[in-house]
Amino acid sequence: MHNPRLETIQQKIIDQRKSLSIDSETESIISFIEDVPVYLNDAIRKFIDEHPNWDQHRLMQAAISGYLLEKGVTSIEMRRFYSQSMFCKKSMRGNV
Numbered sequence: 001m002h003n004p005r006l007e008t009i010q011q012k013i014i015d016q017r018k019s020l021s022i023d024s025e026t027e028s029i030i031s032f033i034e035d036v037p038v039y040l041n042d043a044i045r046k047f048i049d050e051h052p053n054w055d056q057h058r059l060m061q062a063a064i065s066g067y068l069l070e071k072g073v074t075s076i077e078m079r080r081f082y083s084q085s086m087f088c089k090k091s092m093r094g095n096v
Helices: 004-019 038-050 056-070 076-086
Strands: none
Touching (some): 038 056, 056 076
């Protein structure tokens, strides 16, 4: 059955991976599912609704990498990834 919502989500994932310039030969993507409180989910959805150039994957990646950098992780890969997630080409388009 054709599901346009699923296709949109899949396209966002593909766009996100391309915008972060992940080198598939040296880096890999790990998916995880985590339960979050309703108020956190509501805040995430509100942010994404107000900033259409962000999606849940980019937001979570930026949040996690930013937190780890703040807590002292000093790898150059982490700094590069955080910078790319915050300032990728998608974010420079403004609110579309």
